Amino acid sequence: MATDEASTSLSLKTANLGFPRMGQQRELKFALEDYWTGKCTEEQLQNVAGQLRQSHWELQKTAGIDFIPSNDFSLYDQVLDMLVLLGATPERFGTDTVTLPRYFAMARNSREQTAMEMTKWFDTNYHYLVPEWSEGLSFKINSAKLLGEVREARALGIETRPVLIGPLTLLLLGKGVDAFDPFTVTDRLIPAYQAVLAELAAENVEWVQMDEPILATDLPEGAAEIFRKAYAAFALSPVKLMLTTYFERLGDNLPLAIAAHTAGLHVDAVRAPEQIEEVIDALHPDQVLSVGCVDGRNIWLTDFSAADAMLRQAARKLGQARVIAAPSCSLLHVPHTLRGETQLPARMRGWLRFAEEKLAELTALATGDPAAAAENAAAIQDRAAAESSTNAAVRAQLHALKASDFTRSSAYPERARVQRDQLRLPLFPTTTIGSFPQTSEVRKHRAAHKHGHETAGQYETFLREATAQCIRQQEAIGLDVLVHGEFERNDMVEYFAEFLEGFAFTQNGWVQSYGSRCVKPPVIFGDVSRPRAMTVEWSRYAQSLTERPVKGMLTGPITILQWSFPRNDIPRQQIAWQIALALRDEVQDLEAAGIRIIQVDEPALREGLPLRRADWAAYLEWAVQAFRLATSGVRDETQIHTHMCYCEFEDVLPSIAALDADVISMEAARSRMELLDAFREHGYPNEIGPGVYDIHSPRVPSVEEMHELLRLAARVLKPGQLWVNPDCGLKTRKWPETIAALTNLCAAAERLREEA
Ligand code: GLN
Ligand code: ZN
Numbered sequence: 138m139a140t141d142e143a144s145t146s147l148s149l150k151t152a153n154l155g156f157p158r159m160g161q162q163r164e165l166k167f168a169l170e171d172y173w174t175g176k177c178t179e180e181q182l183q184n185v186a187g188q189l190r191q192s193h194w195e196l197q198k199t200a201g202i203d204f205i206p207s208n209d210f211s212l213y214d215q216v217l218d219m220l221v222l223l224g225a226t227p228e229r230f231g232t233d234t235v236t237l238p239r240y241f242a243m244a245r246n247s248r249e250q251t252a253m254e255m256t257k258w259f260d261t262n263y264h265y266l267v268p269e270w271s272e273g274l275s276f277k278i279n280s281a282k283l284l285g286e287v288r289e290a291r292a293l294g295i296e297t298r299p300v301l302i303g304p305l306t307l308l309l310l311g312k313g314v315d316a317f318d319p320f321t322v323t324d325r326l327i328p329a330y331q332a333v334l335a336e337l338a339a340e341n342v343e344w345v346q347m348d349e350p351i352l353a354t355d356l357p358e359g360a361a362e363i364f365r366k367a368y369a370a371f372a373l374s375p376v377k378l379m380l381t382t383y384f385e386r387l388g389d390n391l392p393l394a395i396a397a398h399t400a401g402l403h404v405d406a407v408r409a410p411e412q413i414e415e416v417i418d419a420l421h422p423d424q425v426l427s428v429g430c431v432d433g434r435n436i437w438l439t440d441f442s443a444a445d446a447m448l449r450q451a452a453r454k455l456g457q458a459r460v461i462a463a464p465s466c467s468l469l470h471v472p473h474t475l476r477g478e479t480q481l482p483a484r485m486r487g488w489l490r491f492a493e494e495k496l497a498e499l500t501a502l503a504t505g506d507p508a509a510a511a512e513n514a515a516a517i518q519d520r521a522a523a524e525s526s527t528n529a530a531v532r533a534q535l536h537a538l539k540a541s542d543f544t545r546s547s548a549y550p551e552r553a554r555v556q557r558d559q560l561r562l563p564l565f566p567t568t569t570i571g572s573f574p575q576t577s578e579v580r581k582h583r584a585a586h587k588h589g590h591e592t593a594g595q596y597e598t599f600l601r602e603a604t605a606q607c608i609r610q611q612e613a614i615g616l617d618v619l620v621h622g623e624f625e626r627n628d629m630v631e632y633f634a635e636f637l638e639g640f641a642f643t644q645n646g647w648v649q650s651y652g653s654r655c656v657k658p659p660v661i662f663g664d665v666s667r668p669r670a671m672t673v674e675w676s677r678y679a680q681s682l683t684e685r686p687v688k689g690m691l692t693g694p695i696t697i698l699q700w701s702f703p704r705n706d707i708p709r710q711q712i713a714w715q716i717a718l719a720l721r722d723e724v725q726d727l728e729a730a731g732i733r734i735i736q737v738d739e740p741a742l743r744e745g746l747p748l749r750r751a752d753w754a755a756y757l758e759w760a761v762q763a764f765r766l767a768t769s770g771v772r773d774e775t776q777i778h779t780h781m782c783y784c785e786f787e788d789v790l791p792s793i794a795a796l797d798a799d800v801i802s803m804e805a806a807r808s809r810m811e812l813l814d815a816f817r818e819h820g821y822p823n824e825i826g827p828g829v830y831d832i833h834s835p836r837v838p839s840v841e842e843m844h845e846l847l848r849l850a851a852r853v854l855k856p857g858q859l860w861v862n863p864d865c866g867l868k869t870r871k872w873p874e875t876i877a878a879l880t881n882l883c884a885a886a887e888r889l890r891e892e893a
Contacts, residue, residue: 147505149448149460152204152427154346154381154403155300155467156193157492158211159649161474165189169212169653173245179237186212190286194295200496204379206346207286207297209467212237213244213652216265216310217253219302223329224277225322227253227269228314235279244652254312255651259350259384260748261434261470262658262700264651268311270319276329280336287340298379299342300467303349304330304367305360310351320359327367334374344400347371347378350466352394353385353405354748361393368397379403379427383466384434385748386412395419403427406447407434407465413447417454426451429465430502431495436471436646436660436702438490438520439498441513448502462503468492472646480644485662488520491646521706528638528664531715538714543765545773545797549823552773552799559774560686560733564893565847565861565886568618568826570780570802571690571736572626572866573607574875579624600625601678608682614876615883618734619687621679623868629692629738630700631659632671637719639665640701660702661712667719670726677730686734688778689727691720693739694763700741710759720767728771736778737768737798743783757792764796776800782865784812790819802826804864806838810846813853825854828864829885830878835870837877843885856893861886 159165168185171177190210197205211218220226221235230243230250244266246252253266283299290297304326313319337345349364356364371378377400386409387394394402404416406429413428420426428451430444444462451460474493475486490498501509520526545552582599585591591599607622626632634640640659647655672689680687694716703712720737727735742764747756768777779798784805786793793801805812805827813827827850829843843861850859861882867875 145505147448147452147503148457149452149462149503150203151201151499151503152298152346152379152403152461152463153197153202153206153468153496153499154348154383154429154433154464155206155209155469156197157469157471157473157649158189158193158209159473159647159655160185160189160192161477161645163647163655165212166653166655173241173653182212182237186210187289190289191293194290194293194297196493197496198295200493201500202496204298204344204346204461204463205290205295206300206467207290208283208299208301209469210286213241214264214266215300216258216268216302216307217244218282219307220266220268221279222283222301222333223307223326224275224279225268225270225326225329226274228271228273229269232273232275257744259354260744260746261384262648262650262656263469265310268307269314270308270311270322271314271317274322274325276325278329278332278336280333283333284336284340287337287342296343298344298346299337300346300348301330301333303347303351303380305364306349306351308363309357309360320363323363323366327370330367331370331374334371334376338374338376342376344377344379346381346403347399348381348383349394350381350383352382352387352390355750356390361390364393365396368399372398377401379425381427383408383429385409387416388412388749391416391419395421399424401425401427401461403429403461403463405429405465406444407432410443410447413451417451420455425459425461426455427461427463429463431462431464431490431498432705433464433466433468433495434470435705436489436491437705438488438513438516439495439502440517441498441502441510442517444502445505445510449505462499464495464499468495470648471495472643472648477645478643481641484519484523485641487516488662489660523663526639526663526704526706528666531664531666531718534718535711535714538766543762543769545769545771545777547773549797549799552776553824555773556776556799560776562617562686564856564890565859566617567861567883567886568616568688568802569611569620569863569879570866571620571623571688571738572868573610573620573622573624574870574872575624575868576872579603583627604675604679605682608679608687610876611879612683612685614879616879617685619679619683619685620690621675621687623690623866625675629740630697631657633692633697634659634701636669636671637665637667637716639663639715646702656700658701661698661704663704665712665715665719667722671723673723673726673730676727676732680731687732689724689732689735691723691735691737691767693737693742693779694720694767695745695760696739696741698741699745710763713759713763714766717763717766721770724768724777725770728775733774734776734778735768735771736780737764738780739764739796740780740782742781743785743789746789753789757789761792761795764798768798778802780865784808786812787815790815790821794819794821794823798823800824800826800860802828802860802862804828805850806831806846806864807833810849810853813850817853824858824860825850826860826862828862830863830882832863832865832867832870835874837874838881840881840884840888843882844888847885847889851889851893861889
């Protein structure tokens with residue numbers, strides 16, 4: 138092989154797997170919300186959507202992308218769209234044609250019906266609507282949207298590669314209704330897909346992107362058989378399939394993916410670069426390989442030298458005609474464009490690439506453009522050399538950590554004794570999770586302050602009054618452990634990130650979370666440190682207003698990591714521990730300020746779990762250590778709480794116990810305390826507050842209802858182990874229902890005490 142190989146030109150094709158839908162200024166979000174509130178018509182909404190599709194196709198075309206996706210657009214969710222296409226929308230919403238009002242009725246709660254369940258799309262922060270499999274689904278296909286988009290693009294002179302979610306992924310992401318076995322729909326599902334492929338063939342569509350990210354996970358028993366059956370059937374279609382996998386390695390599913398013998402295979406070479414060689418060797422001689430070499434999950438520039446080497450390796454073995462350069466996954470998970478980010482330091486902009494800029498990276502990589510490669514090398518070098526990214530003191534501190542930094546000075550039973558003496562709480566203490574209603578008044582003041590219509594002093598005065606009122610209200614209700622209410626916080630992560638070094642903020646770096654909802658994750662670009670206290674003044678102030686203990690309230694290291702765009706030049710473990718060190722200082726400052734109870738929320742601990750079970754233990758190990766590092770520096774009498782929003786604990790319970798929080802609160806009302814059985818079986822030793830008030834609904838639970846739940850819990854737990862609290866924070870609730878529900882909650886606890 139010639140030594141100057143890296144400088145010879147390449148001529149690979151490029152593909153994109155999906156483009157962000159919202160628009161550069163979140164036009165889709167605003168059009169959707171206007172439509173829902175009756176401020177615009179269906180036609181106006183569709184116009185906005187059509188314009189967005191057109192501009193996104195055109196910019197992909199202009200960027201020089203060869204395979205441009207269609208049907209990646211959605212008015213709400215691509216999984217719901219797939220169900221509409223296949224005639225498999227949940228039976229409970231009726232089986233006639235899906236009009237737009239009916240589409241949104243399935244997606245969003247209404248007075249008549251609860252919406253479809255929503256859950257996280259693999260390990261992303263995107264939420265999809267969960268398919269509901271049942272006997273009576275019609276499977277009458279409705280290809281209007283799919284073919285509509287293909288034709289719409291053609292009218293613009295753009296040939297697209299439509300995106301479908303593959304049958305195995307769709308099936309396994311759904312749930313059976315009333316114990317219905319989802320696998321039994323297979324025999325109707327596969328023909329429905331075949332009918333869709335037939336329509337695409339009739340439309341002369343050459344390629345389809347068939348997404349099967351489920352192949353990057355551990356498959357349940359019976360799944361492989363379904364996959365084989367489906368793809369054997371699809372092989373009869375003249376449409377070429379790009380079997381598209383992402384978010385992890387194929388691992389033991391590689392033979393299955395290869396055996397499907399689709400025209401092409403896409404793999405995620407960012408998450409799993411190590412699998413490339415094995416995949417290349419496994420391919421059939423007529424198969425095309427799509428190399429996902431530009432990160433679709435993060436916002437950093439690609440290291441061209443690594444990506445180029447990978448593409449050339451593939452090209453050498455397969456021939457250039459059989460290699461496509463692509464993003465690792467759909468660009469749905471990154472913001473639209475870096476243009477307009479005028480407030481980021483110019484130097485840092487050079488290190489970032491959003492969706493549009495990633496397309497430019499792809500075309501540069503596909504041609505092996507030497508000028509682009511040189512520019513890239515310089516930017517990579519600049520980022521590595523940036524002094525703003527490294528903090529020697531933090532590095533030294535991490536390096537010097539010892540086992541005792543991760544452990545409280547006494548074991549829980551001893552701490553519990555001291556805490557009981559000091560805190561003097563009643564049996565079954567009552568508390569809340571942290572936030573109280575973020576009323577329109579709170580939001581109005583925050584916006585006024587942000588836009589300079591209100592001075593910092595005025596805003597502060599307002600927040601102090603809101604906090605004082607909240608304390609008085611909690612005392613009147615009769616809660617035992619109070620909170621300050623979190624009125625000063627816009628968000629659980631951004632609020633902290635703004636205090637910390639190592640974080641940067643975009644103006645418009647929005648990413649779709651679900652429906653019209655977008656999040657703007659902070660960017661962790663450097664070593665994290667805490668130049669000054671973040672929450673101490675608010676906690677001290679709140680505590681000064683009452684004799685009862687007020688909880689200090691922090692967001693945990695894993696949650697801050699998970700809900701940010703993390704740097705990719707050091708391991709996630711190190712980032713988490715740096716954040717933990719910063720939080721540790723905050724925890725100690727709170728303690729020094731007289732705060733006796735400190736809650737460190739970790740709602741994202743579970744969602745950080747790797748997709749493959751084999752990788753869980755390593756993650757849980759450092760994630761638990763991060764929490765312990767943040768919370769172990771306090772005296773025995775300081776009580777550490779944590780909160781998690783979910784109740785699927787069984788498989789991670791040993792790790793939850795290993796957090797060694799004195800008290801954990803979590804969601805439990807809807808599942809009627811079922812989770813506690815797992816806690817008992819595990820012999821979970823510390824205190825627990827299983828939520829008795831479902832805060833997702835405005836409904837006020839009665840004393841009887843909550844008392845009943847508490848009795849269920851008391852049956853499973855030891856007395857002294859049980860706390861009484863809602864499922865989660867109250868920020869989305871209104872004051873009247875909050876007061877009524879918490880008053881009932883305290884009465885229910887009192888009733889339980891009388892029986893004890
Ligand atoms: N303390 C936060 C609140 O009450 C916790 C929110 C969460 O767990 N997502 O809002
Ligand atoms: Zn919660």
